[in-house]
Amino acid sequence: MSETPAHRLLLVHAHPDDESIGQGATMAKYVAEGRGVTLVTCTGGEMGEILVPELEHLAADRDGGLGEHRRGELAEAMKALGVTDHRYLGGFGRYHDSGMQWHPDGHAIAADEVGEAAFWHADLTEAADHLVAIIREVRPQVLVTYDQFGGYGHPDHIQAHRVATYGAALAAVPSYRHDLGEAWDVAKIYWGAMSATRMREGLRTLRAAGDTTSFQGMDPEGPLPPFVCADEDLAAAVDAQDHHEQKMAALRAHATQITTDGPFFALSNNVGSTAWGIEYFRLAKGTQGPVGDDGLETDLFAGV
Template identity: 55%
Template sequence: MTTLPARRLLLVHAHPDDESIGTGATMAHYAATGAHVTLVTCTLGEEGEIHVPELAELAADRADQLGGYRIGELAGACAALGVTDHRFLGGAGRYRDSGMMGLETNEHPRAFWQADLDVAAGHLLEIIREVRPQVMITYDENGFYGHPDHIQAHRVAMRAHELAAAEGIAPAKVYWTAMPRSVLEAGLTHFAEASDNPFAGITDLSELPFGTPDQQIAACVDATEQHAAKEAAMRAHATQIPATSWLYSIAGNFGAEFMGVEYFTLAVGEKGSGTGRYGWEDDLFAGLAPDDAAGPTEAGAQRGPDDAESAVVPAVGQR
């Protein structure tokens, strides 16, 4: 048995590298401040591009070994973020990267896009039973930008939440990753004349598959103190994010603010108080009691009145 911290955060991501790009600073921030951070990755990212020429043979249309290699990259990223509890949904290799929407890879028999929703959600429910997170993070209905595995990760996470609610153990709050329109507008303006403009060809924000009105943002996690950890985690995913990536160009221009500030909408739960614009929360646990999740669980064990500071659950570790 292991005693876990009173604050427990669960993140559900589609592929290795998604955690670092979208929520790396948040993960590092909460890990550094003593929360138990659990990362669930739904696929190995087998269909990803390879930006390291000497590893080109690992590609899906060649040796098809990229997924195994990316397990190591993800381990390096988690180490950089200070996250020690990582799981692959259903076990490593249970679900395969589906590739971009509309490709033949969507139909692969192990493609995550083809996963039975209740079976996949059942795998996540097992983790919820074990860790009892108060807060869960995943994507919105469009998977942030429309990738089938991101959409499926959203569906699985939300279905698992429904199943957990039926057992009285659902996370009290569910957040979806988001990008405020004001931030996108600033980027569009800043890079208008840049040679490495990531917005090249975009003249209006409505052309982007993401972007949330600022008033709809619920939380802004300022983890600028963890910007270096996030960048290190991203660099661990070398096959996916080349050293010349525009992500690092933006970081060079905006520094800690770009790498260290992340935004979320609130899909489930009550919004707590916050000091940010429009009352944005600055803490994802805002408004929650020290332990709003039902707590321990081993063969139906019940929490006692003196257990508020921590939850006792079966030992967890790197998977």
């Protein structure tokens, strides 16, 4: 029986690929350092857009089967990052991707029709209880999820935020659901974020290189989308540039969702490892630990 790592991180994400985009480098770094990393994915991503023409038949409105295919993609991404503890909330297939549509203002909203099995329709307490059991088993000191808007408004991201927040609260109550394990209070909860300063710098570099299509519509001198965070609201920046290539490999594994000529790789090619190898966080619960000269923690476990 392997020894339980002293430091344990739990991430709660909505779909396969969200984890690699948001915290892939941090996950790889912590695995390499011998820290525990557990990923919980809430849906199979069945409603995702398919970017591989020969796999378009897997779409929900055709043959179906995208969720099972993305399950394999996620397994490959986790191999790239070195993560061995990955679970689906309630088991694979319990909650279905809710789908989305774009609001005229540029953020995501729920689709006009959302299936009954969709995560967006999940009973909050039932879904949270699945997470309570995991929290009490893993006993993480740190939990990472989305902000209340889910980054860009996707209903499944918003629901993942709600489930993570409520699940963490319930897991800490000694008298709540003894059958789900012994109470555990997660010391620190973070919301994944992106630095406005870094985003503007990256956009300027892309535009100067003649790339006008990556992150189309974003002006480096203008308003930025809601998933970009003012630097004064950030609490931590994990420098995992040494694991940048692992993150890129994980992104490539999600081939139905992310193309190698897409914005993530364009930014990486033009800006280098700093583009996606440094990952930012807002502190939603707990006390900020020791910080660097920039006022940011360099380790999510700082002060724990």
